[in-house]
Amino acid sequence: AQSVTQLGSHVSVSEGALVLLRCNYSSSVPPYLFWYVQYPNQGLQLLLKYTSAATLVKGINGFEAEFKKSETSFHLTKPSAHMSDAAEYFCAVIYTFGNEKLTFGTGTRLTIIP
């Protein structure tokens, strides 16, 4: 089945350090890709999305992601982590063939170390 894989269910970084959250998709046809953030006891908020335009996508809160077709990846980065970035991050995909259902990865919990 077409899916999306997030490597690392938990990631810890020090405040001010680089944040790197990994996401890989499984399709020979580039899909639409999304990163969502979920703060405790809240719904999901869209951080950024790739829909076949520029491969480097900038989102809210200083996050960005780069679509790399050769690596089937869409990793999320932020140059300098803040305490407020602590949350659960979900990579999601819509494959443009078929029923265009938003399919989520299993999530990565980001912890920021003071």
Place this chain on the structure above:
Amino acid sequence: EAGVAQSPRYKIIEKRQSVAFWCNPISGHATLYWYQQILGQGPKLLIQFQNNGVVDDSQLPKDRFSAERLKGVDSTLKIQPAKLEDSAVYLCASSLVSPYEQYFGPGTRLTVT
């Protein structure tokens, strides 16, 4: 602009009881989605409505789950009877038409004991 509203926020029931969740999407959004998010997993689509018609309910356990969207605005998701494995957060989302920009509500956390 008001976001997606859901109620209740929390619900605790015993197995074999019934429960209902309510969702009011963003005004003007034609498409409404219900997702189930089990602890430690990503959300999984249960059902998608376009106005008041069902587009996709392939992952809805129809023997116990039902959903409706009367008048194409708000929606209700019901579970009857509940099982222990139904413990999860139930998220409602809406979009204007396409699935590429979905807005999520805060969710309802269901605990089945």
